[in-house]
Amino acid sequence: MTWRVATIRESRVETPQAKTLVLDVPDWPGHLAGQHVDIRLTAEDGYQSERSYSIASAPDAAALELTIERIDDGEVSPWLTEEAREGDQFELRGPVGGYFVWKASLSGPVLLVAGGSGLVPLMAMLRHHRATGSQADMRLLLSARTHEDVLYRRELDSSFRDMMYLTLTREEWDGWSRRVDADILREVGPGPEEHPHVYVCGPTAFVEEAARLLVELGHLPAAVHTERFG
Amino acid sequence: MPPISRGFHGRRQTEVDPSRLPPGQYATNDFPVLSAGPTPHTPLDEWSFTVGGAVKEARSWTWDEFLELPNEVVTRDIHCVTKWSKFDTEWRGVPVERLLEGTDPWGKFVVAWCDGGYTTNLPLADVLDGQAWVAYEYAGEPLDPEHGGPARLLVPHLYFWKSAKWLRGLNIGEQDEPGFWESYGYHNYGDPWKEQRYWSD
Amino acid sequence: MSHHTDGNAIAGLLEERYGTDMTATMRTCQSCGQEWAIGAHRLYRGAGLVLRCPNCRDLAAVIVEKRIERFGIWGEELV
Numbered sequence: 001m002t003w004r005v006a007t008i009r010e011s012r013v014e015t016p017q018a019k020t021l022v023l024d025v026p027d028w029p030g031h032l033a034g035q036h037v038d039i040r041l042t043a044e045d046g047y048q049s050e051r052s053y054s055i056a057s058a059p060d061a062a063a064l065e066l067t068i069e070r071i072d073d074g075e076v077s078p079w080l081t082e083e084a085r086e087g088d089q090f091e092l093r094g095p096v097g098g099y100f101v102w103k104a105s106l107s108g109p110v111l112l113v114a115g116g117s118g119l120v121p122l123m124a125m126l127r128h129h130r131a132t133g134s135q136a137d138m139r140l141l142l143s144a145r146t147h148e149d150v151l152y153r154r155e156l157d158s159s160f161r162d163m164m165y166l167t168l169t170r171e172e173w174d175g176w177s178r179r180v181d182a183d184i185l186r187e188v189g190p191g192p193e194e195h196p197h198v199y200v201c202g203p204t205a206f207v208e209e210a211a212r213l214l215v216e217l218g219h220l221p222a223a224v225h226t227e228r229f230g
Numbered sequence: 231m232p233p234i235s236r237g238f239h240g241r242r243q244t245e246v247d248p249s250r251l252p253p254g255q256y257a258t259n260d261f262p263v264l265s266a267g268p269t270p271h272t273p274l275d276e277w278s279f280t281v282g283g284a285v286k287e288a289r290s291w292t293w294d295e296f297l298e299l300p301n302e303v304v305t306r307d308i309h310c311v312t313k314w315s316k317f318d319t320e321w322r323g324v325p326v327e328r329l330l331e332g333t334d335p336w337g338k339f340v341v342a343w344c345d346g347g348y349t350t351n352l353p354l355a356d357v358l359d360g361q362a363w364v365a366y367e368y369a370g371e372p373l374d375p376e377h378g379g380p381a382r383l384l385v386p387h388l389y390f391w392k393s394a395k396w397l398r399g400l401n402i403g404e405q406d407e408p409g410f411w412e413s414y415g416y417h418n419y420g421d422p423w424k425e426q427r428y429w430s431d
Numbered sequence: 432m433s434h435h436t437d438g439n440a441i442a443g444l445l446e447e448r449y450g451t452d453m454t455a456t457m458r459t460c461q462s463c464g465q466e467w468a469i470g471a472h473r474l475y476r477g478a479g480l481v482l483r484c485p486n487c488r489d490l491a492a493v494i495v496e497k498r499i500e501r502f503g504i505w506g507e508e509l510v
Contacts, residue, residue, distance in 0.1 A: 001447045005233050038443040041235040047256065048232075049240050052440055073260070079238045089233040096442035098452030099470030204436060226471055230436035266477040268433040268488055311478045376434070391478040411478045415495040428495070 003040065004028075006092040008084055009063065014151050018069040018117065019081045020056060025064055025092055031055055033128040034101040034121045034199065034227075037066065037094035041076060051076045054120040054201075054227075055095060058127035067151060069117040100199065100227045104128055108197055109137035109190045113180065113210050115202020116144060118229060119151050122201055126160055137196075140164045141188045143180050143206065146171040180206075182213050192218035197225070204228040250307055252422035255315040262314060263376045266410060270345035270375075270396050277380055279364065280399035281329050284337030289329065293380065296366075299324045304363065306386035308393070309422040320370065321384055323363030329400070330358070337402040341409060342383045345396040350409035351418070352385065352392060354402060361387055364397060389420040389427070438469040438482055441494070445469070462489035 010022040036054040057065035070081040102110060102125045110129075112122040119142055129138050140163055144150045147168065156164055165188045167176035176184060190196045198219055200210045207228045214224050243257040251257060274293040282288040291299070301324045309315045340352050356362065365384040366373050373379030378395030385392045391411050412418050417426040425431060438445075438454050445453040454470030465486045472491055475481040480494040 001443065001450075003232070036439070036442070040232070041238045041240075042232045043239045044234055047240060047242065049238075052443070073241065075241050076238075079235065083237045084235070088236050090235045090238075091232055093443050093447075096446055096452065097439055097454055097470070098442075099454035099468045100439055101455075204434075221465075221467070225468075226437065227439045228436045230434065230440070263434055264477045265433060265435075265475050266481045267475055267483060267490075268435070312476075389478075414479060414493045416478055 001093060001096075003091040003093050005089055006039070006064075008086055008088045010086060011084065014067060015149055015153075017081075017149070018067055018151055020065050020067045021080065021084070023064045023066065023092070028064055029095070031059055031064075031095035032101045032103060033059055033124040035095035035097040035124075036121065037092050038096065039066075039076075040091040040093070041079065042091070049075050054124070056120050056123050058124055058131050060128060060131035067117070067120045067123075069151075100201070100225050102128070102197060102199065104132040104134045104136070106197060107136070109194050110139070111188070111190060111196045111198045112138065112140045113185075113198065113200040113202075113214075114140065114142045115180075115206030115210070116149065117151065118200075118202025118206065118227070120201075121227060122199060123152055125199065126163070130159060137190060137194075138163055139188055139190070141167070141180065141184065143167050143169060143202070145169055147173070180210055180213070182217060185210075185213055185217055192220070192223075195223065198223055199225045199227075201227040202229060204230050250317060251315055252309055253425045254427075255309055255313055255422065258314045258316055260314075261316060261319075261377065262310070262312075264310065264312065265376075265395070266348055267346050272345050272380070272396070272398075274380060278398070279329075279381065281333050281402070282399065283341075283401040284335055284404050285330075285402050286334035286336070287332060289333055296324070296364075296381070300328055301325075302363075303367075304384075306384075308386050308390050311389040311391055311416065311420070311422075311427050315422075320368070321363065321365040322367035322370075323365030323381075323384055325360065326357040326362040326364065326383075326400070327359065329364065333402075335402040337404040339403045339406045341401045341403060341407050342392075342394040342397055343399050343401060344394050345398055348394055348396065348410050349407075350383075350392050350394045351407055351412060352388070353406075353419075356388065357383075357385060357400070361385065387421070389417075389422050391416065392420055433475070435473045435475045435483075437474050437485075438472045440474050441480060442470070444480075444494070444496070458491060460484040460487060460489055460491070463487035 006023045012020045040050045053066045056067040068080045071077045246257045277293045280290045307317045363384045366381040383394045472482045482492040
């Protein structure tokens with residue numbers, strides 16, 4: 001588990017608040033969908049900060065990609081989304097995480113529940129599903145504030161439209177305009193009788209509420225994997 | 231030698247009087263929220279504060295009684311063991327020596343105990359003589375629960391884990407009893423100017 | 432609302448210490464008896480790190496990092 005040097009190869013705007021960084025990491029060992037990396041930035045005077053970011057790219061992809069959402073007054077995200085450019089470097093450790101992982105070799109349906117930037121690791125799972133031609137019944141329920149905040153909007157629309165359910169919490173449209181609740185979860189499915197692997201990711205409050213609702217609907221706690229972004 | 235992330239400096243305050251910054255610390259304008267567990271929420275009508283243990287006379291106050299006590303506004307720098315320092319923080323609180331008046335303690339050590347089970351230990355001498363308060367206002371407002379409200383201990387000359395949040399009492403003892411972080415390897419005393427972070431420092 | 436994340440956030444730290452992923456390891460709470468993955472345990476950041484049972488909030492582990500040399504975890508003391 002060593003710290004490697006990551007170099008930014010390219011950066012791509014996803015939304016007004018989020019960018020994807022394409023990274024070159026020598027001897028990158030590959031990763032599983034859902035895993036993340038720890039990154040460490042060092043200032044000129046030696047001051048350091050560490051943060052973790054989920055890997056957005058599928059294991060099958062040509063390059064390692066992270067999607068960073070800018071947090072106002074953040075310690076690290078403003079640098080990554082506004083200052084960092086091609087050629088810039090930081091340290092990276094990983095991939096890490098064995099609990100919040102989906103592999104195409106796993107059989108059974110999959111329910112992905114994302115709150116805002118919680119979509120990032122689930123996008124790696126969706127991309128992995130597509131790249132492997134997996135026949136698993138995979139569904140995404142995404143909760144975002146407005147259409148403009150939806151990460152990977154074009155890709156979701158072109159590649160995953162039939163698998164995807166959207167609810168917006170701060171915009172009226174002809175779809176759902178409310179927080180994820182039991183009715184929405186029931187309509188999205190799959191139900192607990194199908195024993196889906198469930199992955200819930202996003203802010204802590206979102207994850208805990210969604211997980212609670214899923215268990216109340218009958219899903220086994222052990223089948224509901226959670227990743228709280230805090 | 232790690233690569234420099236060009237242009238990165240974090241959210242540190244950069245124009246800082248170095249004489250106010252203990253070794254290994256950096257200054258922040260934020261007020262980070264740190265905790266060993268969930269925020270307790272004791273209703274004020276169930277809250278009480280107790281001074282007890284190795285004292286001739288234990289004392290206890292309800293919230294209303296507590297607010298009637300002589301209190302003062304103080305401005306101090308605070309230093310967290312996780313390396314951030316915050317200058318000129320303003321608090322309203324009751325000086326601890328006021329709370330000990332008339333209790334006649336014979337022990338030399340204090341354990342601060344709190345809702346949620348947190349504890350920390352200090353020498354009794356370190357909470358007397360204008361060094362410590364039980365604070366219930368920060369920056370002119372009632373102390374937020376995430377920062378320890380309704381009331382917390384305030385001992386600015388030590389690392390801020392000693393300024394126990396959700397404080398409910400001070401227990402005087404004849405023996406020193408390591409509190410939560412102290413029993414897991416943090417320094418028993420915690421002087422930021424001597425960089426006493428861990429037990430072997 | 433208390434600020435916490437979960438054991439996933441320290442996957443790297445734990446792997447560095449134990450040489451393998453720990454987040455998928457199941458742990459039975461000594462207090463409520465429920466079994467949860469370390470990755471699902473609540474993580475609090477204080478002076479050090481605290482992992483708690485997601486069901487009953489009972490203490491599961493305390494992690495103290497001293498100059499990246501020493502850890503105390505699961506109640507065990509390391510020298």
